[in-house]
Amino acid sequence: MKKKRFLRVIVYIFVILVLLILSAGVYLKHYLPRIKLKEIQVQSTPERVARGNYLANHVLVCIDCHSTRDWTKYSGPITPGTEGMGGEVFDQSVGLPGKYIATNITPYGLSSWSDAEIYRAITSGVGKDNNALFPIMPYNAYGNLDDEDIFSIIAYLRTLAPIKNDVSAAKSDFPMNFIINTMPKEAHPIKRPSPTNQLAYGEYLTRAADCIDCHTPMTAKGELIMDKAYAGGRKFPLRNGKTVTSTNITFDENTGLGKIDKATFISIFKGYDMAINPPASIAATVTNTLMPWTMYAEMDTTDLAAIYTYLKSVRRIRNEAANSKY
Numbered sequence: 075m076k077k078k079r080f081l082r083v084i085v086y087i088f089v090i091l092v093l094l095i096l097s098a099g100v101y102l103k104h105y106l107p108r109i110k111l112k113e114i115q116v117q118s119t120p121e122r123v124a125r126g127n128y129l130a131n132h133v134l135v136c137i138d139c140h141s142t143r144d145w146t147k148y149s150g151p152i153t154p155g156t157e158g159m160g161g162e163v164f165d166q167s168v169g170l171p172g173k174y175i176a177t178n179i180t181p182y183g184l185s186s187w188s189d190a191e192i193y194r195a196i197t198s199g200v201g202k203d204n205n206a207l208f209p210i211m212p213y214n215a216y217g218n219l220d221d222e223d224i225f226s227i228i229a230y231l232r233t234l235a236p237i238k239n240d241v242s243a244a245k246s247d248f249p250m251n252f253i254i255n256t257m258p259k260e261a262h263p264i265k266r267p268s269p270t271n272q273l274a275y276g277e278y279l280t281r282a283a284d285c286i287d288c289h290t291p292m293t294a295k296g297e298l299i300m301d302k303a304y305a306g307g308r309k310f311p312l313r314n315g316k317t318v319t320s321t322n323i324t325f326d327e328n329t330g331l332g333k334i335d336k337a338t339f340i341s342i343f344k345g346y347d348m349a350i351n352p353p354a355s356i357a358a359t360v361t362n363t364l365m366p367w368t369m370y371a372e373m374d375t376t377d378l379a380a381i382y383t384y385l386k387s388v389r390r391i392r393n394e395a396a397n398s399k400y
């Protein structure tokens with residue numbers, strides 16, 4: 075008698091557990107993400123298009139990911155004529171929990187998208203069909219910028235030459251196909267600080283360029299280890315089987331950028347300007363870098379100077395495993 079009741083309790087517990095798991099799954103899959111569209115309409119002006127062009131190519135580097143890159147050259151410069159057409163694959167071979175393909179962000183891909191939908195994709199990571207985007211695209215950083223900058227980028231995207239290129243949809247492996255829906259976040263736009271405030275302005279640009287994401291080590295679960303912020307050491311598996319490790323960009327004297335002054339910092343970036351110094355060819359078997367040097371090389375000198383000022387202010391961390399070359 076007792077045994078029977080015990081079994082019944084076990085069965086009840088089991089059924090309740092299954093129901094809980096199922097409803098959690100349904101919640102994650104069908105209720106999330108819930109990010110409302112903002113009521114906006116972006117007025118295109120020549121100033122906005124110019125600003126958007128600058129930001130999308132040289133600071134937030136949207137065009138870097140959303141174009142074809144020439145990995146036979148150092149730092150994989152983009153192939154001219156492919157700007158915005160998408161197709162770059164980020165998948166399991168580089169350590170990701172699924173297959174994500176940079177989408178076509180020329181008018182060919184986005185003509186049916188409203189400005190509000192593009193805004194939500196950039197700042198919250200939600201696609202047109204209310205699908206969550208994988209945060210390779212750093213939307214959580216983009217959600218904390220000035221709306222005016224995002225509007226400029228939208229105005230610029232609308233001016234790109236439409237390129238016919240259909241990109242297949244992303245596919246997350248289990249359990250990322252559930253977890254991904256918890257990742258989009260409401261945007262919290264802020265006002266862009268004035269360039270006269272070098273420190274605050276530099277912090278803003280450093281966030282816009284998302285330097286922290288590549289230059290901070292990660293846990294196995296893919297979370298940044300924030301008490302090592304900017305200390306480098308994040309390892310990126312490359313498709314040719316090699317690994318590139320990001321360097322320490324805190325101003326630690328021995329292992330970071332501590333010995334370099336502002337002018338040197340700027341000249342390191344300017345040294346990759348393709349017009350002056352075309353990127354070297356690199357054999358397929360050699361370790362390449364993921365640092366988008368050729369894109370950043372055209373950042374304004376004042377903006378690079380502000381980034382220097384900000385990085386110099388962040389906590390200095392010794393990290394021998396990610397020694398700077400300088």
Ligand code: HEC
Nearest residue numbers: 134135136139174175176177195196201207208210211244
């Ligand atoms: C580090 C690479 C990277 C950067 C930088 C990047 N993106 Fe993306 N973006 C992606 C990937 C990969 C996807 C596809 C993600 C997915 O499907 O889950 C994507 C998706 C999108 C989408 C959704 C489009 C669709 O058809 O679903 C838009 C819009 C977009 N990006 C615009 C931008 C803009 C604008 C910027 C710059 C402000 C930017 N991206 C910067 C990699 C990037």
Ligand code: HEC
Nearest residue numbers: 283284285288318319320321323363364365366398399400
């Ligand atoms: C897509 C990943 C990625 C992004 C984004 C990125 N970096 Fe890097 N960076 C790297 C990697 C990997 C290296 C090491 C290989 C090399 O030197 O190119 C590196 C190297 C560097 C170096 C050379 C350091 C040294 O001492 O050798 C500097 C300086 C630097 N990054 C600064 C920045 C700044 C500033 C930003 C933001 C504006 C940034 N990086 C954004 C990946 C990235």
